[in-house]
Amino acid sequence: MxxxxxxxxxxxxxxxxxxxxxxxxxxxxxxxxxxxxxxxxxxxxxxxxxxxxxxxxxxxxxxSGEMINIGTTMGGDDEILKDLFNDRDQDCIRSVPLNEDMRxxxxxxxxxxxxxxxxxxxxxxxxxxKALWRQEDNDSFWRKIWKIRALPKLVDGDGDSSWVKPHESIIKVSVDATTFREYSGSGMGVIVIDAGELAEALAIKEALSWIKNQGWQGVIVESDFLVAVQAIRSKAPMVSPFGRVIEACRAMLRDLNTVSLFFIKRSANVAAHELARVSYSIPDRVFDWSFVPIGAFNALKADLLS
Structure with a gap:
């Protein structure tokens, strides 16, 4: 204490x-x-x-980094990139978006x-x-102890276990993310139907940004990551990197007053999950029906025919 x-x-x-x-x-x-x-x-x-x-x-x-002294002068980035990476990788690194929130x-x-x-x-x-914590021995026991609490609060529209077709005037956006441990990276998938911890939040943020840029009205956004959905709905301040993404999502939702965010189960979000799984090999792509990856295509077809 x-x-x-x-x-x-x-x-x-x-x-x-x-x-x-x-x-x-x-x-x-x-x-x-x-x-x-x-x-x-x-x-x-x-x-x-x-x-x-x-x-x-x-x-x-x-x-901005202005208040943190790391004991050395920051500089020579271009020279380091040229020494360590080929031209393609240099371009990819330079294209990584910097922190939008420079507080x-x-x-x-x-x-x-x-x-x-x-x-x-x-x-x-x-x-x-103290080397007293063994993951396999303690996780299940302590998870039960720490999780003795009321069930998480859901709102009307949360918790679907199968995909539900939107009403005629509604656009539905399903998002998911996955991590690639072998590559130390992550990917995300966003599925738009007309009429993880940090990666999952980033997927929602990217979906909201896309919706805002498209100027869409009457949109339902669905995610199978309950922690992110509840964090976005909460008004509690969050100071972690995850929390800063959550705050960005909150801000966009305040501007997008005809956009709703709901939690759905993984079984109802298969198409977005399949798209996230292939995102590492085909990054920065937008697909139409003619070129949707087979896993996502099959899941979409099953949803639309259900």
């Missing part, structure tokens, strides 16, 4: 408690660089020791998708550090 106080030092440095401890124990530095000091109180010594596990899970959202840097807790510290994830990290 002391980890919660450490997290407050890091995220709420202007609170009264943070100012008192800073004045006493780390006046000329931030908490991450602090030491126990000479003759520390029992409370400070306990909080400082609890900081070890918090520090292990802290990551940075860089933003000031901040930290986030890397063990939760929301970016906020939790005792649950800190406990698990501590067990991993």
């Amino acid at each position: 002391l980890g919660n106080q450490v997290w407050r030092f890091l995220t709420k440095p202007n609170s009264l408690v943070s100012k008192v401890y800073k004045a006493r124990y780390f006046l000329n530095e931030n908490y991450l660089d602090s030491s126990a000091g000479h003759n520390p109180s029992f409370v400070w010594r306990s909080i400082w020791k609890a900081g070890d596990v918090v520090k292990a899970g802290v990551h940075w959202v860089v933003g 000031q840097y901040r930290i986030y807790w890397s063990k939760e998708s929301s970016g906020e510290y939790s005792v649950r994830s800190a406990y698990r990290l501590l067990q991993v550090q």
Whole structure:
């Protein structure tokens, strides 16, 4: 529980408690660089020791990077690219979109998708550090413990287990994403029918961006990733990279007031999943009916004929 106080030092440095401890124990530095000091109180010594596990899970959202000193001058990118990659790969790397949100840097807790510290994830990290956590032995047991809660809230239209044809005046957009562990990459698929953790959120964001660019009205967007759908509906702030994508989705949905987002089961999202699976070998493509990959085509045909 002391980890919660450490997290407050890091995220709420202007609170009264943070100012008192800073004045006493780390006046000329931030908490991450602090030491126990000479003759520390029992409370400070306990909080400082609890900081070890918090520090292990802290990551940075860089933003513009102006406030983070990495100890070297950033430069020579083009020269490095030319030395290490061929012309095609250089073009691909340069075409990667940069962070659209260049707000000031901040930290986030890397063990939760929301970016906020939790005792649950800190406990698990501590067990991993002590080599007391074996994935295969503990996952099922602790999943039951931590998930003792009410069922997730769904809205009318959520939870379909088979694909449902939209009404005549409605456009339906189904999205899915997949990861390619062997290539350390991910891909996404978006299916438009007229009348993962981060990759899945990016798939929804790309679908919303596409809808906005097309100027479509009366659109249903479906995803089989419940965590992302619920996060987008929530008003809770999220500071992690996943959370920043979620916030971008929220902003677009506020502008797209005739677009609705629903959760569906994987069994109702087979076509988008099949398209996501082939996205690594055929990136940056838009298909019409004549050239849809066979797996997605079969799934689409089954949906439309059902």
